[in-house]
Each structure stands twice: as structure tokens, then as C-alpha cells.
Amino acid sequence: MSPTTPSTTSNTSASSTGRATRPNPLRDPEDKRLPVIAGPCCMVLFGVTGDLARKKIMPAIYDLANRGLLPPGFSLVGFARRDWADQDFGKIVHDAVSQYARTPFHESVWDNLAEGFRFVPGTFDDDEAFDLLSATVDQLQRERGTGGNTAFYLSIPPGFFGQVCEQLARSGLATPRDGSWRRVVIEKPFGHDLKSARELNAIVEGVFPPDSVFRIDHYLGKETVQNLLALRFANQMFEPIWNSNYIDHVQITMAEDIGVAGRAGYYDGIGAARDVIQNHLLQLLALTAMEEPISFQAEHLRAEKEKVLASVRLPKDLAKATARGQYAPGWQGSEKVIGFLDEEGIKKGSTTETFAALKIEVDTRRWAGVPFYLRTGKRLAKRVTEIAVVFKRAPHLPFTDTATEELGQNAIVIRVQPDEGITLRFGSKVPGTQMEVRDVTMDFGYGSSFTEKSPEAYERLILDVLLGDSPLFPRHEEVELSWRILDPVEKFWSRQHAKLEQYPSGGWGPTCSDEMMARDGREWRMP
Missing domain, CATH: 3.30.360.10 (Dihydrodipicolinate Reductase; domain 2)
Known part of the structure; x- marks a missing residue:
């Protein structure tokens, strides 16, 4: 099986004798996704220079692509205070994948994935940078067929969550258009006590509805x-x-x-x-x-x-x-x-x-x-x-x-x-x-x-x-x-x-x- 060919799974498996076995009780019987492949989408990654992005997030994205679980037009947009071009960002991802990816490196998978790499330089208080980010997301929708579906991964300290969310709201990035979805991913810590957790939640859910907020606990x-x-x-x-x-x-x-x-x-x-x-x-x-x-x-x-x-x-x-x-x-x-x-x-x-x-x-x-x-x-x-x-x-x-x-x-x-x-x-x-x-x-x-x-x-x-x-x-x-x-x-x-x-x-x-x-x-x- 090639690395880009997804394996087909089913709620009902077959035994070695050819007889159907009972459905997996941990799978929702209403779940018809066979195989489970993400639809058209892109991800915007804030904090691309951090250890988490380099050691976990970028390699995981490649591994998903290698397993055939990402759509052909999947795109990854990096955002950071760096004077990089798209190809510079591509090299950062390549180095991270080469060192930390779980699955073998395949040129064909990498070439297809790298076609969707984009980089937007800027700081979290830079209105023009977020306007450029919005234009980049729109461009990927036209050129890569992402459908406007976008996940914003905030791999940054919690102190910047509010500023980034406000920019996403101001630039219109947080608002879905034409049936697309917009989601935000945040890493722990979710505050440092009950009071700060409530304040942080109010900031994030003031921009994104609760069903669009994904709090990562990797365990x-x-x-x-x-x-x-x-x-x-x-x-x-x-x-x-x-x-x-x-x-x-x-x-x-x-x-x-x-x-x-x-x-x-x-x-x-x-x-x-x-x-x-x-x-x-x-x-x-x-x-x-x-x-x-x-x-x-x-x-x-x-x-x-x-x-x-x-x-x-x-x-x-x-x-x-x-x-x-x-x-x-x-x-x-x-x-x-x-x-x-x-x-x-x-x-x-x-x-x-x-x-x-x-x-x-x-x-x-x-x-x-x-x-x-x-x-x-x-x-x-x-x-x-x-x-x-x-x-x-x-x-x-x-x-x-x-x-x-x-x-x-x-x-x-x-x-x-x-x-x-x-x-x-x-x-x-x-x-x-x-x-x-x-x-x-x-x-x-x-x-x-x-x-x-x-x-x-x-x-x-x-x-x-x-x-x-x-x-x-x-x-x-x-x-x-x-x-x-x-x-x-x-x-x-x-x-x-x-x-x-x-x-x-x-x-x-x-x-x-x-x-x-x-x-x-x-x-x-x-x-």
C-alpha cells in the first residue's frame, strides 16, 4: 500500500474465516466516514518557531499526509515575526519532519504537501499582517480548493490568546463564509487558577463559538x-x-x-x-x-x-x-x-x-x-x-x-x-x-x-x-x-x-x- 493511499476501515470487520464480526462498540453507529479523511481545509499555525510546533505539530501534519488522511489541497500557513519567504518556511517544516516524523519520508508525499505551504511575517499587534493573512487564506481557497475551512492553531503563550483572537475577529478571519468553518486550537495551560481560566475562556469564546474551540490535552x-x-x-x-x-x-x-x-x-x-x-x-x-x-x-x-x-x-x-x-x-x-x-x-x-x-x-x-x-x-x-x-x-x-x-x-x-x-x-x-x-x-x-x-x-x-x-x-x-x-x-x-x-x-x-x-x-x- 502506498503512503498516500488511505486504508479502508469499517465499523464491521471480517474475521479470517470471512464471517462478519460484531461492530466495534466504541464507534458511533451513525458515523459513516469510511475512511476518516479530513475534507478540504487549511491550518494557520501561530508560534511556528517554538519547540511544540517543531517537534510535534509539523511532524504530525506530515504523518497524517503520509497516511493519506489529509486532502490533496491541504495547506499550512505559518505566522511569525520572521523575515521569511514561503520556501524558508518550507525548509523549517522539512527539517522538523526529517528529525521528528514517525512515518518514513516519501518525496511524493512531501512535494504535494509543500505546495500548500505559505508564510505570513508579522507580529500579533500588526493589523496589516493579519489583513495579509486573511488575503492568503482567501487565495488558498481559490488556488488550492480549501473551501475557506480554516483551523487556527495558537501554539503560543496564553498571554497572547486575547490579542490574536481580537485580530482574527477584526480581520474577519474568525467568521465563516459561504458554508465554511473556522476553528481555534489552544494549548494548555488553560489559565493558572479558576479566575484566570474564566477570563481566558471569555476571551476565546467571545470570538469563536464553544463548538469551534478545541483545547488540546495531548494525553x-x-x-x-x-x-x-x-x-x-x-x-x-x-x-x-x-x-x-x-x-x-x-x-x-x-x-x-x-x-x-x-x-x-x-x-x-x-x-x-x-x-x-x-x-x-x-x-x-x-x-x-x-x-x-x-x-x-x-x-x-x-x-x-x-x-x-x-x-x-x-x-x-x-x-x-x-x-x-x-x-x-x-x-x-x-x-x-x-x-x-x-x-x-x-x-x-x-x-x-x-x-x-x-x-x-x-x-x-x-x-x-x-x-x-x-x-x-x-x-x-x-x-x-x-x-x-x-x-x-x-x-x-x-x-x-x-x-x-x-x-x-x-x-x-x-x-x-x-x-x-x-x-x-x-x-x-x-x-x-x-x-x-x-x-x-x-x-x-x-x-x-x-x-x-x-x-x-x-x-x-x-x-x-x-x-x-x-x-x-x-x-x-x-x-x-x-x-x-x-x-x-x-x-x-x-x-x-x-x-x-x-x-x-x-x-x-x-x-x-x-x-x-x-x-x-x-x-x-x-x-
Whole structure:
């Protein structure tokens, strides 16, 4: 199959015997898009000189084209304060694709894609630049057949969202004409607290209607996160035990083995909780705890996630239910690394946390009494993101104490990255004449079970933007509910007596995090 030929998919697949199998329960039966290819459109990319555009967005666009999922006339317009011609912008995209694209480079795919590259130089306060951008979009409609359909990707700091949106409104770019659509894509952070999130939302939705605003949380585009829905709602064996009758607690972890990595200007003052817990981890919690939606349409998925976030309750004593720290000098593998306070660009005496842990509860009948533990940190022992659902111990074990002395609790672990898959932990008899039971694991890995490599999250999310398919994009209600959860924690931490513990790089975080778990008679999983 050539790289430009899309594969044909269907809601009903055929088995090796030729017999039709049952439809995929996670596909909307009313969805007739076969194959799922974006219609005529173009994308305007603000922030083309940033790392996100270079490492994720541009390569994802090429990979979509290589998979045959973009229309022949798709066009990409770059906007930046650079004195570039179209061909200069093309070289920037080419270099990014060559270094970071997931799929092989094919000249024919690249040549067709590059024909649609345009560049508009200017600043966000430059009326003439935005007028030229409007003329460029109109020109692409005539020359490339984009139909006037345009997505504006704001890969820029949130402080510029308002200015860019006002310019898009003033120049008429935000207004659809002749049946076309206009959409805006914004990256996190969606504010730094509830108040700023509401202000940001008012600015963006003052120009674009809510259904045309796509808030990117790249974790929701990951294959394993979506597979969490399949695990729960496509399998009868799991859903009956997915409740407080059987589950002891849930741990959601996002660990990074890197430091601030040149992001000091952004990270200092933001911290781990705002950077990760408010969006990524609370979204994973919502998907883990949600009830089965009526369908997998966007409004039904959002409704169930919002119910979960609205039912989250913080413990009364946040001193015992939270932990935070900063990484100190240490060893990352065989490399000696500096501490957070020694990183270039970090203010002297900064109190920004690089590790955050939080215990919360979900006040619903399904989850009453089941704590959820969330943690994230930098300079930890390894890079891993996982959801661990830990079950209660069996109420009665008809074995001697010595037969099960090392037996732990059953668990289902959903590995989001880097080794995407699912692990089941359960007790099994050790071969031999005696009755001895030990923990064993049963593992499913995407890499070994499927021949097709999983697409990058940005491929899925960008394609969904162009299709107008929004189940994976949080609306402002979810964003505000998440800030309602985190704001009290941030206010508590801002007090002088809130503990900020140093932890050595290369470990698993501060001791106060382990103490938080120990108070409940539990301990963190070691991934």
C-alpha cells in the first residue's frame, strides 16, 4: 500500500474465516466516514518557531499526509515575526519532519504537501499582517480548493490568546463564509487558577463559538488512554468489579526522569501541580471513574467526566493529604545532575514544586470510600505514566500464613507511556508439592500485540480538529471544575508553613509523599 493511499476501515470487520464480526462498540453507529479523511481545509499555525510546533505539530501534519488522511489541497500557513519567504518556511517544516516524523519520508508525499505551504511575517499587534493573512487564506481557497475551512492553531503563550483572537475577529478571519468553518486550537495551560481560566475562556469564546474551540490535552490523544474506555466498557469481566465493593484504591502517576529542560521561564512559578495534575491527571481520573456514557459522542462523554470532577472532594487536612518537593542534585542513571535551584533561569530561593502528590475522593455511590492518589514529578527514577487500580484483599484465604506471606493485592495497571499496555497482577500457585502462592503478572503490550505502530497523540488530535470531532477535547466546564479542585491546594501550599521538601534526583520523590501513603496503611507502586 502506498503512503498516500488511505486504508479502508469499517465499523464491521471480517474475521479470517470471512464471517462478519460484531461492530466495534466504541464507534458511533451513525458515523459513516469510511475512511476518516479530513475534507478540504487549511491550518494557520501561530508560534511556528517554538519547540511544540517543531517537534510535534509539523511532524504530525506530515504523518497524517503520509497516511493519506489529509486532502490533496491541504495547506499550512505559518505566522511569525520572521523575515521569511514561503520556501524558508518550507525548509523549517522539512527539517522538523526529517528529525521528528514517525512515518518514513516519501518525496511524493512531501512535494504535494509543500505546495500548500505559505508564510505570513508579522507580529500579533500588526493589523496589516493579519489583513495579509486573511488575503492568503482567501487565495488558498481559490488556488488550492480549501473551501475557506480554516483551523487556527495558537501554539503560543496564553498571554497572547486575547490579542490574536481580537485580530482574527477584526480581520474577519474568525467568521465563516459561504458554508465554511473556522476553528481555534489552544494549548494548555488553560489559565493558572479558576479566575484566570474564566477570563481566558471569555476571551476565546467571545470570538469563536464553544463548538469551534478545541483545547488540546495531548494525553487524551494517546492510544492507551482511549483504550481505557475499551477496557471498561467493551469487556464484561471488568465493569462489574469496577467499584468500591472490590477496589481498595487507585494510583495515577506521571513520572519524568528529566529536569525542567530549558523550560525554566515557563515552569518557575507554575509548578508540577498546575502543569500536570490540573489537566493530565484529573482527566485520567475522570476517565477512570466515569459512568458509562449514553454514547461516545462528545457531549455524552463530557457529561460523565464533568459529573466525576464535580463530585471530587478534598480531605479536610491538606497537610496530611498532600506532598510536594523540589529535586536536589543527584544521579540520573550514571549521570550526575544538578538540583532545581541550580538550573539556569530559576529564581534564587524559588518555592516552585517539581513534585506534587494529592489524595482525593470521589463522592459517588460507585467510589464511596475509595481514595485516588495522584502524583507527578521531575527527576524521578524513570519516565512512566500509569493508572493502577488496586483491589482489596480476599476476605478469606484458606491457606497457611507461610503459603501467602509475600502475596500482594490484585491490580490492573494501565500503562500510558512509554511501554503502552495493560498488566494484570494476581496470585498463582508456585510449581511444586507445597501450596505456595505468589504474585504473577499477565501482560498485554501494544508493541507486541499489534503490527501497526500507534499514531502519535498529535496526529489523532489534529485530525479530529480538522474533522470537527471533539470527544477528546475538554470544554471550559471541565477546565473550571479542575481548577476548583486544585485551587484550595495551591492556596494551602502558598502559606509559609506548607512543607517543601528536597528530594535527591533519580529517586521516587520526597519522603513526605511516602508518609502520606503510610498514614493510610498503603504505599506507592514502584513502576
